[in-house]
Amino acid sequence: QVQLVESGGGLVQAGDSLRLSCAAPPRTVMWYTMGWFRQAPGKEREFVAAVSRSGPVTYNADSVQGRFTISKDNAKSTVYLQMNNLKPEDTAVYYCAAAQPGAPAKLPTSYNNWGQGTQVTVSS
Numbered sequence: 001q002v003q004l005v006e007s008g009g010g011l012v013q014a015g016d017s018l019r020l021s022c023a024a025p026p027r028t029v030m031w032y033t034m035g036w037f038r039q040a041p042g043k044e045r046e047f048v049a050a051v052s053r054s055g056p057v058t059y060n061a062d063s064v065q066g067r068f069t070i071s072k073d074n075a076k077s078t079v080y081l082q083m084n085n086l087k088p089e090d091t092a093v094y095y096c097a098a099a100q101p102g103a104p105a106k107l108p109t110s111y112n113n114w115g116q117g118t119q120v121t122v123s124s
Contacts, residue, residue: 002028002113004096009118012086016122020081022096022115029053029072033099034079035111036070038092038120048094049081050105058105063089086122093117 008020022034035050049059049070059065069082079096096115103110 002032002098004028004098004113004115006094006096006115006118009094009120011121011123014087014122014124016086017082017084018086018120020083020094020096020118020120022079022081024077024079024096024098026077027074028098029077029079030074031101032113033101033103033105033110034070034072035097035099035105036079036081037095037097037108037111038090039095039117040092043092045095045108046092047106047108050099051079052105053101060106083120086120088122088124091120091122093119 005023036048037045039045051057051070067085072079095117097111098113099111
């Protein structure tokens with residue numbers, strides 16, 4: 001089991017930016033596909049972005065591409081989600097997750113390690 005710890009959430013206004021961090025045990029982000037998901041009240045968990053062990057990234061194009069950027073620091077074993085131009089519909093609990101390499105990055109079922117989540121609230 002891989003322990004993941006998210007941080008950086010908060011209450012912001014529409015148009016603001018936030019950067020979420022996900023701290024993982026050493027070497028975790030070098031070996032796993034790391035993903036960000038979000039879940040709003042009453043909705044299913046939604047894929048946001050993922051970065052593979054070798055670096056290529058994938059985004060939920062419909063909702064966040066062009067505004068969110070996922071990145072990782074292998075030395076710090078940390079994954080980031082930079083969120084710009086936030087909108088009220090981005091309000092959700094954001095989760096970091098780790099999946100075995102090669103698993104479909106957009107599917108929650110690919111991930112068997114999850115953080116506790118961090119709340120992001122965007123007011124209009």
